[in-house]
Amino acid sequence: MPMAAKLLYTPLEERDIDELAYALHSEAVYQYIGGMPSRADFDQWLHHSLAGPPSKATGERWISFTVRLTESREVIGRLEANIHNHLAEIAFLYNPRLWGRGYASQGLLWLHGQLREYKDVRSLWATTHPENQRSASLLLRHGYVPAATQGLPVLYSYEGGDHVFTRSVA
Numbered sequence: 001m002p003m004a005a006k007l008l009y010t011p012l013e014e015r016d017i018d019e020l021a022y023a024l025h026s027e028a029v030y031q032y033i034g035g036m037p038s039r040a041d042f043d044q045w046l047h048h049s050l051a052g053p054p055s056k057a058t059g060e061r062w063i064s065f066t067v068r069l070t071e072s073r074e075v076i077g078r079l080e081a082n083i084h085n086h087l088a089e090i091a092f093l094y095n096p097r098l099w100g101r102g103y104a105s106q107g108l109l110w111l112h113g114q115l116r117e118y119k120d121v122r123s124l125w126a127t128t129h130p131e132n133q134r135s136a137s138l139l140l141r142h143g144y145v146p147a148a149t150q151g152l153p154v155l156y157s158y159e160g161g162d163h164v165f166t167r168s169v170a
């Protein structure tokens with residue numbers, strides 16, 4: 001397997017939005033995550049992410065990173081986690097042009113390292129559309145196991161019919 005290029009992770013900023021749109025605003029990326037949004041909705045979602053949780057009452061913390069190739073600084077994707085109730089719900093999106101090169105794997109390992117710094121986080125969770133095989137493969141490759149959908153903790157990303165994966169933070 002070829003060595004993946006070095007990646008750079010920076011907290012999401014307003015000025016990343018156009019480059020993120022160039023990388024991610026496509027049918028392939030949104031096939032299993034709600035369908036292709038308009039460009040306005042794409043931008044609005046990132047603004048929503050930048051603004052943070054709507055109310056402090058839920059105790060949520062959102063972290064969101066832009067991923068770049070270190071050498072060229074090209075934006076290739078984004079990583080996010082919603083931390084609440086001693087768990088983190090994670091998500092990842094990459095430019096389809098660069099799928100199958102291990103960048104999402106590299107990013108996920110990096111995100112795990114970030115989440116280990118949150119001492120109150122005990123478990124990691126991801127929800128995926130049942131046909132999102134790339135996402136499921138990525139999660140299974142990195143120690144996640146399928147979770148039964150009965151008796152799940154509160155997961156804000158869960159929609160009925162989703163497959164759910166979990167692992168410990170360690």
Ligand SMILES: CC(C)(COP(=O)(O)OP(=O)(O)OC[C@H]1O[C@@H](n2cnc3c(N)ncnc32)[C@H](O)[C@@H]1OP(=O)(O)O)[C@@H](O)C(=O)NCCC(=O)NCCS
Binds near residue numbers: 137
């Ligand atoms: C889900 C998603 C991030 C997976 O991306 P990906 O490119 O398949 O994942 P990786 O970067 O880990 O690449 C894995 C593949 O690259 C191969 N690979 C090549 N070089 C590699 C390397 N150095 N390290 C690891 N894997 C490597 C692996 O063997 C694997 O191939 P396989 O799928 O044939 O087994 C991507 O499909 C995506 O952005 N989808 C749209 C958004 C989405 O649905 N997100 C999930 C819900 S939030």
